[in-house]
Amino acid sequence: MFNSSRRTSRPFTVLVEGNIGSGKTTFLNYFDRHQNVSVLAEPIELWRNCDGHNLLGLMYEDSQKWSFTFQSYVQLTMLQHHCHRSSHPIKLMERSVYSAKYCFVEKMRRDNILSEASAAVIDEHFQWLINNPNTAADLIVYLRTSPEIAYERIIERSRVEEKFISIDYLRELHNIHEEWLFYKNLHYCPAPVIVLNADLDKSSIEEEYQKCHYHIFNDIPISVQG
């Protein structure tokens, strides 16, 4: 069922999801040029500087100790993006409270990085958040990549915190994304999903983007893929 916000005051909200290195920033930059669109990139700068504390760095350095503190802040900052209003009728968000919970907390849980008690608290917060009408979404764009290509891109861009990321980590995170957004046998999908081939390089990716252009700008019911 197509959940349209165009009859409400909430902007038409598109969640851009995908593994680390799947090309979310490139996608967002492409659509940021269009009028009527506001783009909210993942608030990494806040995660790097929460009142002077680099929570992202701490989390990669000692995930056992910092994963809950980090995820608690991620949850808050993602909620703030969901609640964000601008004058533009269309909002593109890089990730969401959903991927924070369904992909990253899920991964920490599988790796026993997050205690069961702390995971329960994150769950309770999450259940509360998704009852907030602002966390509703209208469309998910899943940038589907092979973990190997994502890994090459991560090596190439060499962001400081990403030096700890292994190919195995990317493969597992890929599998979780696949279960959630492609096979849809894990968790709830808060909106219809468009799957794009995000293995394509910059020279050919814009043609692939056209597949979701219409759904973002014309709000027509789509056949849910996957």
Place this chain on the structure above:
Amino acid sequence: MFNSSRRTSRPFTVLVEGNIGSGKTTFLNYFDRHQNVSVLAEPIELWRNCDGHNLLGLMYEDSQKWSFTFQSYVQLTMLQHHCHRSSHPIKLMERSVYSAKYCFVEKMRRDNILSEASAAVIDEHFQWLINNPNTAADLIVYLRTSPEIAYERIIERSRVEEKFISIDYLRELHNIHEEWLFYKNLHYCPAPVIVLNADLDKSSIEEEYQKCHYHIFNDIPISVQG
């Protein structure tokens, strides 16, 4: 300035604050008999059983490890009480997001139980929460006790988790309440404060309660004490 909710849809909200052992339950039970009043006791049962985890017990047993997880859940459950609606026009809440932050997180911070990074995340959540109109309050009743009397009551009622509480802990927590609600030189008071002598025993306390009866039921501006 008297912040009245009687012209809005929010119930007239009274926060009942005080040290451990200050007689909050007795106070709430007394007013629970009145029609038009809904009473929300501190959600201790949730803290004892968050999806099977006794966060309150964990926190007293190993506060260094569990204080942030516990306080994160306290913040959520207190927000839920602030948002709670019933058909009654008056709501009495045992404690609040304010005392959670200004008294208990403050104490953990002073004791170096909470890391600075985790305290920063709690701060960010708190700043976000108090922008929610549901966390507004109309009146604070401060049940003011001497720590020694509070300690006697705690020994007498012998709640399992409270066996770790020392008289020194109570004294420090008392001082923080005093700074916040009596001397008002620490933090912000979200509503006018009535101070009651909560050292009185059960035989004479009901007369003391009369001092706030009028303000709860008649919504007349009061002279802020302290």
